[in-house]
Amino acid sequence: xxxxxxxxxxxxxxxxxxxxxxxxxxxxxxxxxxxxxxxxxxxxxxxxxxxxxxxxxxxxxxxxxxxxxxxxxxxxxxxxxxxxxxxxxxxxxxxxxxxxxxxxxxxxxxxxxxxxxxxxxxxxxxxxxxxxxxxxxx
Amino acid sequence: xxxxxxxxxxxxxxxxxxxxxxxxxxxxxxxxxxxxxxxxxxxxxxxxxxxxxxxxxxxxxxxxxxxxxxxxxxxxxxxxxxxxxxxxxxxx
Numbered sequence: 001x002x003x004x005x006x007x008x009x010x011x012x013x014x015x016x017x018x019x020x021x022x023x024x025x026x027x028x029x030x031x032x033x034x035x036x037x038x039x040x041x042x043x044x045x046x047x048x049x050x051x052x053x054x055x056x057x058x059x060x061x062x063x064x065x066x067x068x069x070x071x072x073x074x075x076x077x078x079x080x081x082x083x084x085x086x087x088x089x090x091x092x093x094x095x096x097x098x099x100x101x102x103x104x105x106x107x108x109x110x111x112x113x114x115x116x117x118x119x120x121x122x123x124x125x126x127x128x129x130x131x132x133x134x135x136x137x138x
Numbered sequence: 139x140x141x142x143x144x145x146x147x148x149x150x151x152x153x154x155x156x157x158x159x160x161x162x163x164x165x166x167x168x169x170x171x172x173x174x175x176x177x178x179x180x181x182x183x184x185x186x187x188x189x190x191x192x193x194x195x196x197x198x199x200x201x202x203x204x205x206x207x208x209x210x211x212x213x214x215x216x217x218x219x220x221x222x223x224x225x226x227x228x229x230x
Contacts (some may be wrong), residue, residue: 025225049228061197061202064223073182087164095227099193103182
């Protein structure tokens with residue numbers, strides 16, 4: 001189960017709608033007690049993909065290094081990554097799976113015609129061959 | 139000694155430590171020291187051929203070792219080593 005508090009959720013949705021029709025991305029910080037995760041802070045990041053960003057995103061490792069440092073300073077943990085699917089459902093695509101990192105929760109926000117529509121959270125397996133849906137509360 | 143910062147999801151394999159002191163004069167030796175202390179980390183960081191998994195990046199202080207001497211990058215006392223994943227995706 002992953003719970004996203006209202007303030008970070010508002011940040012995530014606003015970032016996803018603002019970057020439409022491109023994909024957005026960002027990091028989620030909070031606390032984890034085993035599989036029970038709570039997101040208390042969201043950090044929008046720049047989509048660093050150099051091609052068309054309407055169907056791709058990429059996070060620079062140096063940005064994630066900065067995120068990890070910010071989490072430590074705030075006394076929080078990096079819980080997961082969020083990104084958007086413009087005019088598309090919130091599934092975990094083959095591209096998402098192959099380019100993910102099986103350490104984190106991945107929340108996908110479906111943005112339809114520029115507005116938030118729905119979201120799902122996914123947990124890639126260690127081999128990055130499939131992703132299991134994780135209960136999401138926001 | 140150098141210090142390796144452990145990303146949150148991997149701390150469960152490192153007795154919940156958020157950082158681990160390691161010995162070694164290079165990044166390769168420092169990572170070997172880490173996985174000797176915590177063998178369960180090995181499969182999360184390395185593939186079956188013993189190479190870093192494709193999405194795993196290693197930084198010494200602020201420098202990505204891919205642009206230095208990779209595993210042979212020198213590590214000095216007081217250096218901080220960070221393990222940072224590559225993440226990308228897309229809807230297709």
